[in-house]
Amino acid sequence: xxxxxxxxxxxxxxxxxxxxxxxxxxxxxxxxxxxxxxxxxxxxxxxxxxxxxxxxxxxxxxxxxxxxxxxxxxxxxxxxxxxxxxxxxxxxxxxxxxxxxxxxxxxxxxxxxxxxxxxxxxxxxxxxxxxxxxxxxxxxxxxxxxxxxxxxxxxxxxxxxxxxxxxxxxxxxxxxxxxxxxxxxxxxxxxxxxxxxxxxxxxxxxxxxxxxxxxxxxxxxxxxxxxxxxxxxxxxxxxxxxxxxxxxxxxxxxxxxxxxxxxxxxxxxxxxxxxxxxxxxxxxxxxxxxxxxxxxxx
Amino acid sequence: xxxxxxxxxxxxxxxxxxxxxxxxxxxxxxxxxxxxxxxxxxxxxxxxxxxxxxxxxxxxxxxxxxxxxxxxxxxxxxxxxxxxxxxxxxxxxxxxxxxxxxxxxxxxxxxxxxxxxxxxxxxxxxxxxxxxxxxxxxxxxxxxxxxxxxxxxxxxxxxxxxxxxxxxxxxxxxxxxxxxxxxxxxxxxxxxxxxxxxxxxxxxxxxxxxxxxxxxxxxxxxxxxxxxxxxxxxxxxxxxxxxxxxxxxxxxxxxxxxxxxxxxxxxxxxxxxxxxxxxxxxxxxxxxxxxxxxxxxxxxxxxxxxxxxxxxxxxxxxxxxxxxxxxxxxxxxxxxxxxxxxxxxxxxxxxxxxxxxxxxxxxxxxxxxxxxxxxxxxxxxxxxxxxxxxxxxxxxxxxxxxxxxxxxxxxxxxxxxxxxxxxxxxxxxxxxxxxxxxxxxxxxxxxxxxxxxxxxxxxxxxxxxxxxxxxxxxxxxxxxxxxxxxxxxxxxxxxxxxxxxxxxxxxxxxxxxxxxxxxxxxxxxxxxxxxxxxxxxxxxxxxxxxxxxxxx
Numbered sequence: 041x042x043x044x045x046x047x048x049x050x051x052x053x054x055x056x057x058x059x060x061x062x063x064x065x066x067x068x069x070x071x072x073x074x075x076x077x078x079x080x081x082x083x084x085x086x087x088x089x090x091x092x093x094x095x096x097x098x099x100x101x102x103x104x105x106x107x108x109x110x111x112x113x114x115x116x117x118x119x120x121x122x123x124x125x126x127x128x129x130x131x132x133x134x135x136x137x138x139x140x141x142x143x144x145x146x147x148x149x150x151x152x153x154x155x156x157x158x159x160x161x162x163x164x165x166x167x168x169x170x171x172x173x174x175x176x177x178x179x180x181x182x183x184x185x186x187x188x189x190x191x192x193x194x195x196x197x198x199x200x201x202x203x204x205x206x207x208x209x210x211x212x213x214x215x216x217x218x219x220x221x222x223x224x225x226x227x228x229x230x231x232x233x234x235x236x237x238x239x240x241x242x243x244x245x246x247x248x249x250x251x252x253x254x255x256x257x258x259x260x261x262x263x264x265x266x267x268x269x270x271x272x273x274x275x276x277x278x279x280x281x282x283x284x285x286x287x288x289x290x291x292x293x294x295x296x297x298x299x300x301x302x303x304x305x306x307x308x309x310x311x312x313x314x315x316x317x318x319x320x321x322x323x324x325x326x327x328x329x330x331x332x333x334x335x336x337x338x
Numbered sequence: 339x340x341x342x343x344x345x346x347x348x349x350x351x352x353x354x355x356x357x358x359x360x361x362x363x364x365x366x367x368x369x370x371x372x373x374x375x376x377x378x379x380x381x382x383x384x385x386x387x388x389x390x391x392x393x394x395x396x397x398x399x400x401x402x403x404x405x406x407x408x409x410x411x412x413x414x415x416x417x418x419x420x421x422x423x424x425x426x427x428x429x430x431x432x433x434x435x436x437x438x439x440x441x442x443x444x445x446x447x448x449x450x451x452x453x454x455x456x457x458x459x460x461x462x463x464x465x466x467x468x469x470x471x472x473x474x475x476x477x478x479x480x481x482x483x484x485x486x487x488x489x490x491x492x493x494x495x496x497x498x499x500x501x502x503x504x505x506x507x508x509x510x511x512x513x514x515x516x517x518x519x520x521x522x523x524x525x526x527x528x529x530x531x532x533x534x535x536x537x538x539x540x541x542x543x544x545x546x547x548x549x550x551x552x553x554x555x556x557x558x559x560x561x562x563x564x565x566x567x568x569x570x571x572x573x574x575x576x577x578x579x580x581x582x583x584x585x586x587x588x589x590x591x592x593x594x595x596x597x598x599x600x601x602x603x604x605x606x607x608x609x610x611x612x613x614x615x616x617x618x619x620x621x622x623x624x625x626x627x628x629x630x631x632x633x634x635x636x637x638x639x640x641x642x643x644x645x646x647x648x649x650x651x652x653x654x655x656x657x658x659x660x661x662x663x664x665x666x667x668x669x670x671x672x673x674x675x676x677x678x679x680x681x682x683x684x685x686x687x688x689x690x691x692x693x694x695x696x697x698x699x700x701x702x703x704x705x706x707x708x709x710x711x712x713x714x715x716x717x718x719x720x721x722x723x724x725x726x727x728x729x730x731x732x733x734x735x736x737x738x739x740x741x742x743x744x745x746x747x748x749x750x751x752x753x754x755x756x757x758x759x760x761x762x763x764x765x766x767x768x769x770x771x772x773x774x775x776x777x778x779x780x781x782x783x784x785x786x787x788x789x790x791x792x793x794x795x796x797x798x799x800x801x802x803x804x805x806x807x808x809x810x811x812x813x814x815x816x817x818x819x820x821x822x823x824x825x826x827x828x829x830x831x832x833x834x835x836x837x838x839x840x841x842x843x844x845x846x847x848x849x850x851x852x853x854x855x856x857x858x859x860x861x862x863x864x865x866x867x868x869x870x871x872x873x874x875x876x877x878x879x880x881x882x883x884x885x886x887x888x889x890x
Binding site: 225232251 | 419420424456718720721762
């Protein structure tokens with residue numbers, strides 16, 4: 041587990057948090073296949089640099105399933121467009137719909153991957169640092185919820201095993217009985233987890249959570265690199281919103297389908313995107329390089 | 339002046355028909371160690387939680403609770419947060435942060451201490467608890483015992499004057515539980531922190547307590563120093579509370595006729611010195627209590643290897659053993675030694691990488707066999723229906739048993755009365771009963787049980803043990819995984835220890851405990867190396883001992 045105080049982990053929680061918020065804005069603003077593909081690839085690589093895809097390996101299957109569903113379903117519901125690809129049961133499947141499905145799927149994946157990376161950088165300690173003072177009750181709730189995510193997976197597995205002995209399984213039977221089983225498993229999971237969350241909340245309150253301003257054992261330093269990150273976030277965020285407003289980061293599908301290849305101003309916005317998402321890799325890369333260099337001189 | 343004074347409180351939960359606590363008064367003095375015991379549902383946890391404002395249950399409360407003369411309600415939040423510390427039952431749910439260091443700091447940062455003060459306090463406590471090697475470890479990787487020590491340490495950092503503990507050792511293995519209680523005793527003796535502990539592990543708590551409070555149906559049945567409480571309990575004809583006595587005292591009381599002059603022993607040490615003054619012979623007829631013929635093997639594990647992921651350590655490593663017909667086999671072992679995993683493999687829920695599970699000569703590896711039932715550690719995981727009735731119906735639905743037999747099981751367990759209640763609203767003992775009955779409805783021949791006595795009071799424990807006996811007479815076999823040494827000694831036929839992925843040291847229950855120094859019962863520790871013959875349970879002593887007064 042890389043719990044080093046280097047690279048992205050060394051950023052001040054505020055600048056790191058804002059960077060991720062900015063990243064989400066970028067992803068949502070870039071409704072264009074090229075932009076979406078670019079953010080998707082870069083955030084994916086960032087995950088690889090951070091933990092060698094360890095977290096993605098766990099959840100990847102579900103993410104892929106969700107993305108696949110979107111790619112399939114979007115054209116089914118999208119009837120506006122002029123480029124008919126083929127007919128499926130007398131319904132036209134449009135190129136516009138397919139492109140929008142791909143954009144939506146890539147954006148969703150990029151957002152999820154970004155969140156995976158966020159989870160590694162913004163630890164619960166940093167999260168409390170950011171929010172415990174401003175909105176203590178919400179921070180508590182958010183902490184409990186975040187704690188749930190890895191727990192859920194483990195618990196669902198346990199529940200599934202035990203229920204399997206009763207003959208209840210989501211892997212056999214008709215479609216309806218599978219759905220029913222799945223609902224029951226989720227029901228057990230929720231009831232169980234809620235009760236345990238109450239205990240965690242008790243333990244937090246018992247140790248004086250929320251009674252006054254939290255202090256910090258090792259205060260977070262605001263360094264030059266934080267200033268750069270903040271500036272980049274602010275400037276980049278403004279650019280992304282402008283690009284979105286002007287329609288440069290968006291692929292127009294109606295009334296006419298815009299060509300997918302970039303042209304003119306779009307290249308500028310694309311380079312902003314590229315730089316914004318490549319930046320954390322540069323920070324991490326610089327750290328690796330230094331580390332490597334210092335070792336090799338010895 | 340008392341540190342904490344509870345004055346005639348009565349408490350009722352919002353929808354409850356009766357009061358949870360009635361007219362309870364309790365005084366906690368500076369530096370006192372108080373053990374609260376009583377059957378489940380007697381209001382122990384409610385009482386404890388009412389002492390900690392942040393965790394107090396909602397409901398109607400009459401009477402007052404004062405801390406140093408000030409009503410609890412009027413204390414500033416910082417005082418209640420720091421002066422009254424609380425450690426809960428479940429080691430996992432109390433941990434909030436991701437690393438041990440962050441967890442220790444959590445409370446200190448909440449009360450806004452500056453870095454220098456924190457650094458000093460942390461350095462001190464880390465040294466005291468020997469936590470250095472753990473500091474940077476992620477909290478979820480720790481064992482249950484380690485987690486509970488971290489929980490204790492992080493509460494102690496707040497410098498409490500009084501420490502409240504709600505069954506803190508119920509999920510720990512015997513060694514970890516002893517470590518925890520020893521640490522608690524040190525805190526109490528060296529730092530003068532008052533301790534109020536609710537605990538079912540009475541053997542270990544009675545000897546270190548200054549006072550024992552027994553709650554019964556929401557009232558304080560009595561509140562005395564251990565010796566006095568034990569003497570009082572012994573004098574009462576009503577033996578409902580008899581099981582709450584440490585086994586040292588119970589052994590003594592059984593031979594009450596022969597020892598008018600001695601003081602009632604509570605600790606192992608006291609009991610040993612009492613036995614030294616006795617002459618104990620082995621009853622002749624009883625030397626060979628049971629010598630059973632070889633029974634057929636029902637379930638067999640052969641060279642099982644199991645690991646959860648590639649590259650992770652092997653949990654089970656060439657595990658082999660046999661379970662015989664109508665045998666009760668107990669498996670003990672430390673937290674995280676793979677006991678639960680072993681049961682899941684036997685139940686066919688997990689597929690081992692190597693080896694096989696054989697049931698009555700047929701391979702069942704990786705499959706669920708209807709004859710093999712699995713009872714999970716947490717009974718909640720088992721329930722999927724809205725009421726006890728529906729749960730029973732569901733269990734009966736796929737069962738091969740005849741309708742009469744099914745009805746007989748339901749009647750036998752008296753579950754009809756619970757009919758419309760939601761399974762989650764039942765008490766721990768009742769939940770377990772329901773799971774047990776549901777499993778029986780499927781007509782199993784082998785039952786695999788994970789930690790059945792966790793959180794049960796002595797009475798429910800005894801009852802559970804009796805069920806095991808009853809059904810093994812009827813031909814069922816059991817594998818029971820447990821931390822509860824006393825329970826294993828009382829009810830198992832054979833005991834094995836799981837260590838490094840293998841079942842080692844499998845032996846008859848009596849022989850198994852006689853060889854161990856820590857993994858053994860208090861009765862065994864009392865009778866080891868004294869003039870009396872060594873035994874490992876009270877029952878064994880009752881059967882084999884012939885006691886005469888006076889030194890040999």
